[in-house]
Amino acid sequence: MKKSHGPSFRRELKPLMVCGTCRGATVVSGVFHQLDCAACNASGWLCAETGLALPVEVLVQQLSLKLRNVTAELSRARQSIGGAHEQYEQNNRRGAGGSNFTGD
Template sequence: MSKSHGPAFRKELKPLMECGTCRGKGVICGVFHQLDCTACHGSGWVCQLTGDALPLEDLVPQLNMKLRNLAAELNRARHSQRGAQEQYEQNNRRGAGGSNYTGD
């Protein structure tokens, strides 16, 4: 079912890139102090397609979705690292009488 009008059912993740002016820091160095970057409105992120700064109403949800995706990816990576130790400690029933055989 396609929509013909109205807002989208889900917000799409827009591709973001680091600001080229401040190199993703959100600030530029003045003579005596740091100033907010005017190219990205101090966020350090710009739209990858256009290179323009996103308004705060769009930037905050985009960064939230990006953070949640990266946190989920990190969580999946942490769970996959424990594989060898779990396999070593569980009973594989390959030893004598169905006991655990580790090959040591």
């Protein structure tokens, strides 16, 4: 059953893009010193759909969701890569006659 009105039940991840004015550095060079970037409210990120700066409350939520997704992806990648023990057990075909050579 789809909702037809009101706020959504879950926060959706909005596509973000790096600010083109400051190139994600959050500051722009003034004549004598660096100034906060006015285009992105000194965050370095813009909404990819509208190209406008996000309010701070929304930006914090979006960056938190993005960080959570990247952390989960990194942990899945670490689990899929085997350690030294798995590499030691596999045949590397570097021994005499294509047998396993462990270097021991």
